[in-house]
Amino acid sequence: MRIPFVKMHGLGNDFVVLDGRDGNLPPLENQVARAIADRHKGIGCDQLIVLEPSGVADFRMRIRNSDGGEVEACGNAARAVALLHGKPANVETFGGIISMRPEDGGAAVDMGEPAFGWDEIPLADAMDTLDMPVGWEELERPSAVNVGNPHVIFFVPDCDKVPLERLGPAIEIDPLFPERVNVNVATVEARDAIRLRVWERGAGLTQACGTGACATAVAAMRRKLVDREVVVTLPGGKLLISWGQDGRITMTGPATESFRGSFDWGAFA
Template sequence: MDRACAGRISPAVMTLPFRKMHGLGNDFVVLDARGRPDLRLTPARAAAVADRHTGVGCDQLIVLEPAEGGGADVFMRIRNPDGSEAGACGNATRCVASLLAAETGRPRVTVRTVSGDLPAVALPDGRWRVDMGPARLGWRDVPLAREFDTLHLPISRGPVGDPAACSIGNPHATFFVPDLSRLRLDTFGPSLERDPLFPERANIGFAQVVAPDRILLAMWERGAGPTRACGSGACAALVNAHRRGLTGRRATVVLPGGELEIEWREADGHVLMAGPVATAFTGELDLDALPEPAAPAHAAA
């Protein structure tokens, strides 16, 4: 990683370098806090950075922290635009992996998340492939509020219904539709994300299977709304499509921002995702301009 953009703080003004990166238009503000553990990035501050009108603007705020205990190169913390924390993000993992490779000179790195370690490898064509870990299919794994077969859930809104669910580090529900072009995400996404069956809310995917190896996908992400791409959502779409007998174990998933290659490996149940990364620009955040963290209770007096 370019150490000029890796977290040095000016003593005169409280500024923090950042990178604006994206995977297929799924965009991130990346902060390096490995040398600055006291950022106090509260949900309110994270939301302020993510705001597209008054902040930098992003689908998720990514904060790099030391990976405690070894076994990984970095810990990646993920904040949604509403300040909530996400468990994993495939597109962000590829972006962070590319930064670590530039920093270390190694084409293989491991990114730790709250949902587990994600190994990543650089491909000869410039893309990155991430092992997103095993698809978790049990109702407690998703999680659901009560026991159901995750292959068919009793949820519907108007013409969409009968989703399949799984966890790819985050809860996902995939609705299969005959014509994605006729669907408006903002009509169904908000209420489906917060359906009572999802106690932690869920990422909602709308998938149109056009061939055994090709899926069109639109995503409504919990805490973020519609995004141009969602790596874990693409993984969930392939897993759920294969479980329904609609595709094989490998497919190209086409999102508004571009294509991801997804494979659900039979040998160990892990899901592999390959796609590009890009840096849009770099800059500095004025930390003093962000909302103040709440004062500790003992300091209120």
Template sequence: MSRPFLKMNGLGNDFVVVETRSAPFEPTAEEVRAIANRETGVGCDQLIAIDRAEGADARVRFWNADGEEVGACGNGTRCVGWLLMQSSGKDEAVMETAAGRLVATRAGERLVSVDMGEPRLDWREIPLAEAHDTAALPVALYHHADLMAPPGCVSMGNPHVVFFVPEVAQAPVAEAGPAVERHPLFPQHVNVGFAEIKARDRIRLRVWERGAGLTRACGTGACAALVAAARRDLTGRHATLELDGGELFIEWRDDGHVIMTGPAAVDFTGELP
């Protein structure tokens, strides 16, 4: 049975979105990898399924390109939130995810804000393999002059480590990213951010995403970078994040919730074999 899909992107972070409320969808890791393959499949950073949910607009599931199911995807949640609001005509969409309940609201023409909830900052919640200060991790994860300052660790429903670097353009993203992603300190592996503080309200960020590699934008990574920077007083509690694919606005509100605002776009439709 073929199944229709939508190809969407948030700042170039791209997704194959499948509506699964009418028929069950339990892809194997091999099937996810085949769909995500940019040469022989549709090609995407993540596969997303929209399921029925009790007491919410939808239950949303995410798989990375390597086939692993993951808890959260910020840009993907924004895209799905936009789809749900378009179909309902409402200005809000409530989504159940493995990372908890997320609420998207309309913020303008094709602009969506998502309440990503509170960051998890305890070492057990990230998780780390052993107890450490997550604001400034006292562990050498990778030996490189730009990465000697201790990084910060944050979970936004998925684990992140954020290195603060003098210049993102010079940071060893492609070399350090895969090495740190699989460091034994991170039992579930980790998304690796490289953040350059340009001003109290502006951060340049590149992210090596676990299971997907270097990505043009990572929504949860942008949230994690702001939280990590604010915890160290490198920035205030809101900033514009400059990613390879464009800009996201992130606010860590006084109530502890992190709000991410950015665009959602539809690229094309098709059918999965």
């Protein structure tokens, strides 16, 4: 059984998109997702995106990281899917319903309202999520935000000097985070500018993370380090993040279709 796919990326964070909105895709097991995502033996991607029918929105978007695990939200993937869909849509995710609209070369996505309660992140212990009394080596006193998936954010003098490839995996699986966590290290450069690197839960270091940019921007706004609209610069490029007075986050940025193809499902099953 040959399955068509679209390879896309948002600022270098890349995806394989499978369109199963007609209901004809076989069940997707973890090992199949891992095999498709494998960069040496599969198609290769940071996340595998599967579009399905929805009873509450225009369609459903499911997201699997390269380790095969399913996650709640992915902002870069949402922009890619908006570009692929070609018109405004409300989309069901495990993190809630989001709305998206394509724009020239990319998309704007309403990511919904962030959550800050310790049990909403979730954390294993009750604490203030704006200024958490915890640390891992030089990374101390982070903020935590859930924007459909859990993020912890450390504000540092120079995010490029943090050994995130070493500290990220340890923090991701720390018992404080029962559902694991995405790890962000950020440097505030101006009232409207943040530089950011992200260790993504289940995917590792990536060129960009849309939910990480949203979570980091909101955390900086809560700490009054930046204004309510900010440009977040990641290794792969820039995203514009706004946090409206209505409490909802809007992320605007580019997305790109790389190529299309098809594969034999049985080769990965």
